[in-house]
Amino acid sequence: MNDIRELYQEMILDHSRSPRNFGPKEKHNLSAKGHNPLCGDDVEMHILRTTDGVLEDICFEGSGCAISTASASILTGVLKGRSEEAVREIFASFRQMVAGQGDVPAGEGLGKLAVFSGVRQYPARVKCATLAWHTLIQALSGVEEEVSTE
């Protein structure tokens, strides 16, 4: 059971049970929906972006597995107040951590997001961890189309 605890770390379980920044907010100017047809996860990200490209507020709605819910919940906290550019960089490192080829540093510089480093061992679950991220990037790009992991 030790192995599986590396995936389902306490912080992930906690955020999946009580997701933060969950529910619709009145003030947001960008939104996007994402869907993972494989497990039926649905997520909707809402962002309040300032004119100079800072993510002043982020929240999410939806339903899904523990990994996808915790991923959405944790990212809202970590990314709040960051610039759009920084967000894209963080996503690149996050992706490298959960799905990159070869040896990758286990979440160095990713702070709290490093709890998802265990996902790497479970290729079938990478999409669960990245769904909220893809949806967030979609919202930032201002594209209306729903994101699908397939």
Place this chain on the structure above:
Amino acid sequence: MNRTPQTNESCPSFSHLDPIRRRFPCLQQEIHGNPLVYLDSAATTQKPTQVLQAVESFYQEDCSNVHRGVHTLSERATIRYEAVRAKVAQFIHAPDPHGVIFTSGTTEAINLVARTIGRDRVSSGDQVLISTMEHHANIVPWQMLCEEQGAKLVIIPCTDDGDLILDDLQSLITDRTKVVSIGHVSNAVGTMHDIQNVIAVAREKGAITMIDSAQAISHLPIDVEQLGCDFLAFSAHKMYGPTGTGVLWGRKELLDQMSPWQGGGDMIRTVTFENSTFADVPWKFEAGTPHIAGVIGLGAAVDFIQEVGFETIQPHEQQLLEKTVTRLDQLDGLTIIGRPENRISVVSFVLDRIHPHDAGTIMDQQGVAIRAGHHCAMPLMSRFGVAATIRASFAIYNTLDDIDALVAAIESVQEVFN
């Protein structure tokens, strides 16, 4: 994946089945250091050695195309391929082997019917009847047909227990109902439907009847004559055979009237640039080089089932089912989805506050392979108000010990989350 030598199954009540389990090479392995407990046979069954050998021997010894050569190999391949047609006909008690059409699977078989006789019979204002409990393969082809023809898809509802509500059948099937296409056994909750009743009413009203037997074919004897349906479909890979092969059985009189659906080699008699004439049934519906090895493997799978015998398969699988339901009912925080009156080889359930996918990952760590998801039955999932379930499904090679492993795996999921 580590292959380990077969440890003797410690399942006293089924010790006579050990030799059967030993015939499945894929089952003899460990997953994450635990013996594989394969409970996903509704998705696809494992294949016994004799099926694997039949496929291999075709490629090793008789590899050539069918119906196309006078040379010895082609003759052998054609004989082996056509012999399976007769074997399948006998297996489902079809009067005429020419009613057996080889397809790529159940999905293609249903599409074939929808695109040929479906298109001919269903026109604007007509109805096609299916049920809430269908697999997407028995929904989408009809939905596409109805859209194209301006017809209406009518749905037989089901109870909270997962039984079809057939009381209103007489009014659900009207003069406008041209096709009734019903699953035999639900892949999502395991209900064995009262198809005999549905077929009888549909026939009375003059509708074509099609049965999706994908989940029935390896679990119970099928007699198409006795059922009285017009078409019946199944996939080889859910009955111990290879993937990519399946069967559409059709009533010969109807097949003779139907126009072909795909054009190409093998399905023609003569071709000129002005027009073509078509081969006889069933070849008219088998355009192009078929999955010859797959069909030969299907023949070996039919042999396997007949050697074991439904008289052995049915009580064994029923005992597995009963133990599963009893043990799962004893677990807190677990709800079985569907309590059908007659159930076959499938149990679906959900865990309180735990997503099936998380459960699936954790159970896999224990070597327990279950299916987590919507089981290609999204309308049924909505009917039960769940996005997904965990599904355990059985075949002849499962043991009572497998159920203990299932229960232990569920408990370890709950331990991680609670």
